[in-house]
Amino acid sequence: MSTHLHLAVALDGAGWHPAAWREPGARPTELLTPRYWVDLVQEAERGLLDLVTIEDGLSLQSTDRSGPDGRTDQVRGRLDAVQVAARVAPLTRSIGLVPTAVVTHTEPFHLSKAIATLDYVSTGRAGVRVKVSGSPAEAAHFGRRTLPELGSLDPADPQTQAALRELFDEAADWVEVLRRLWDSWEDDAEIRDVATGRFVDREKLHYIDFEGRSFSVKGPSITPRPPQGQPVVAALAHQAIPFELVGRSADLGFVTPADRADAGRVVGEVRAAQQAAGRAGETVHVWGDLVVFLDDDAATARARRERLDETAGAAYTSDALVFTGTPAELADLLTDWAAAGLTGYRLRPAALPHDLRQVTTGLVPELQRRGLFRTAYEADTLRGLLGLPRPANRYATV
């Protein structure tokens, strides 16, 4: 087992702080241009990061979880994350590309072929972060179902738990369909046998015949098995039911501990869920999510955060810990938490490109000095970078 930490950045708009777009280095008029995204991901690749995630949702950004907020002082509008990843893929070589996909309203058949194709266009660097949507506003964009306002309900309330359970069970089904579709072509299904005139060996194509509670899917996929066999499936998880989804279905979980002790507890819960799902023998990464304000000295970072808060008119809060300080201080924290069992981190830059550059030119060299981070890409697929084997095909008989 490598002692190296894994490192990702989470890209979203102008950064995670709502006032980030007003920073001097920001490019707020370019957020919908390909150049902007190519620049960011190429910067992350210069830092040898494992992967970038690209945030997405099926509604306009809002401070109100249940629907649009009518604000005009924050970044609004975004592009389809899978396409952003695809647009960047030919212009990068080694970094993993993990767009977000909302499972609650989309067709697993469509997403399965999209992520498989991302794997082809990136030659083996694709993943997907699956996201459940409990937003009634988002449901109204599809008009097929109504959802309770989870955001306004008490998370301990049994009704909320039941609604959450239903959404996450559906997400687990969705991932199961994705994975079966990726396996629905054996690797050597295309035979191009001129003698018999057969392009494929149909014995190596498989119906997935998925029957779940809320949907069924026949298969096989229309897209052959992707280069990695199974692209990497990631999920963000904050509590028990989502931890179970990570344990059951994901290769990579993003979690949001408040401190080292909490990190230990969370990792324990995910490992228990993994065990309960019969996956104890498989590698499932658990990475800590942190929002980061990074500068060469801590006072500058704090001042910047205060300035941003003042611009926004409110102190920034997040589901994840908000770290403010130097790359060296962050390296201390990451090292400390890793002892609790986290295998890596997904850093959410407070402001782009500033905090991304602090990661690539400050944090990464610091971790390298400590022998905790790679000095070159050592694999050419995302699974390879994550130490995940290329999985056997569940349908192959020999």
Next chain:
Amino acid sequence: MTKQVHLAAHFPGVNNTTVWSDPAAGSHIEFGSFVRFAEAAERGKFDFLFLAEGLRLREQNGAIYDLDVVGRPDTFTVLAALAAVTEHLGLAGTINSTFNEPYEVARQFASLDHLSGGRAAWNVVTSWDAFTGENFRRGGFLAQDQRYERARTFLQTVTELLDSWRGDEVVADQQSGVFLADPDAGRFAHSDAHFDIAGRFDVPRSPQGRPVVFQAGDSEEGREFAASAADAIFSRHGTKEAGQAFYTDVKGRLEKYGRRREDLLILPAATFVIGDTDAEAAELAAEVRKQQVSGQTALRKLEEVWNRDLSGYDPDGPLPEVDPLVGEHTVAKGRASVRMNRDPLAVARDWREQAEAKGLSIRELMIEVSSRQNFIGSAATVAEQIDDLVQSDASDGFILVPHLTPGGLDPFVDAVVPLLQERGVYRTEYPGTTLRDNLGLPPLGAPA
């Protein structure tokens, strides 16, 4: 006035015209094939690259069809990646209106348009069957007579979503702190028998405002849909007579929608075989046809009309004495050509007559009726034919379907394009930056 020829390129794929057995045939999935193909199209100053779609693997006689290329990548993902390696080429994707939702498709095309700087196009197709529906969580399928009703309202809804941003809302003024000029940008509400949706669309207006819209069905309803709402038709009528009839018919339908003849381009699919001389090209074309229609392929194509398992027949023998089975088609599944075939008995009658008159076996007949190349000849001959068809209003140009991946376009681009340029009927530079510009379509006004 001399009309300018439009050219586009259809990436070869899941059909028997694509010859996969040739030693020069490459992958239909690997991205490198798409890059090479797109580069040739852009070198030839083509308007766009076109991807077809199928949402379920074809089956025949209860088994997955294995004689043609099987498999294709996802449309949006390939096109977005191609945007990174091309500069001018339009990126046209076939996306079904039955197995998708307007909010999602609107944001996918708006995203593609942003990520390509205004080069997105949507070929709206309406396959509706339960066979395909089995791959979707909705399990949904439509009655045949609802396919265009849904397509029409789907396109209408997508247009409303795209028009929910005028294009001047994102100001992102760092000084004043105003990011959006309008707190209601993107607001929409649409309610009809198919969609009841409301909220705020999340992709600001893209360079083209909306993708260029193609239509590809051939029925009466399909033509009417195209005349009312499409910017271009991808048609099957590439010969002079059929092309002119189709052209006259469809362009004649425009006026009642308040549209002008130049608002809708007619672009038939066209295959080609080019040789140093006409004779050499003819020889090559005959070879290609044999590769496209093997004995087995001929029987399978016959089954598409006969709706019976014809495995027992000899492809080098005469047509079956039995008639096609009419009614629900059960033999060949997942084929648009089958869905379009409305009167199998009439087709069989016609084919029997042809076979009798010319003394053709099953395979010979299927070669005759199913794989005629549109353009066969030296580059000079082909350039002349294309020019003639366009000037005589058989079409406004062609969507070329080479039989080889990925290099199949090269002979055309290298030899025919320069001759069309010499004739003054084809561009030497891209005239604009967006696909709409390059197609010569009227610009969209800002939404009201």
